[in-house]
Amino acid sequence: MAARRLNPPLARPRLRGAGWGAYTAAMSMPRPLSGLVPFVLALALSAAPAQARALLLASDPAANAAIAAGPTDITLRFSGHIDPIRSHVSLIGPHGARARLRRADSHAPGVLAVRTDLIPGAYVLHWRVLGDDGHFTSGTLPFTANFDPRD
Secondary structure, rough: OOOOOOOOOOOOOOOOOOHHOOOOOOEEEEEEOOOOOHHHHHHHHHHOOOOOOOOOOEEOOOOEEEEOOEEEEEEEEEEEEEEEOEEEEEEHHHHOOOOOOOOOOOOOOEEEEEEEOOEEEEEEEEEEEOOOOOOEEEEEEEEEEEOOOOO
16 A cells, blocks of 8 residues: 655645636645735735825915014924924025024924024025924925015
8 A cells, every 4th residue: 555645746636627727726826825915915904004294384484475674483384293303494594694593482293483583685494304204304485584574
């Protein structure tokens, strides 16, 4: 009596009434990977939603606004929480001079505020913030300071 092989390597599955098409379909998916498909599907369905980047929603002054020269608060409001330590702003003033900025107290999680003294001229505020999703976003905000904002 010959020893019976328990798992012959090229054994044809018994598919009654089915031709070679069913045989090749049954053999097309490797058996070690067949358990991986439900796992990957479950992982994809249970993944947490991605967090959005912090985008600029509003600013004071608004883009291209004309404001009064003198002591000014500049406020940037973002769509999500930002890291105030690793976020920064810089202000380029008339003739390319960098203006001095002081951080203002902002207790709101998506707000970055600074204070400065403006002289009349054109300004560009450059901002770069780190959102709580770990990505930086940046942009510019041009505005003008006049002696009188009605000018």
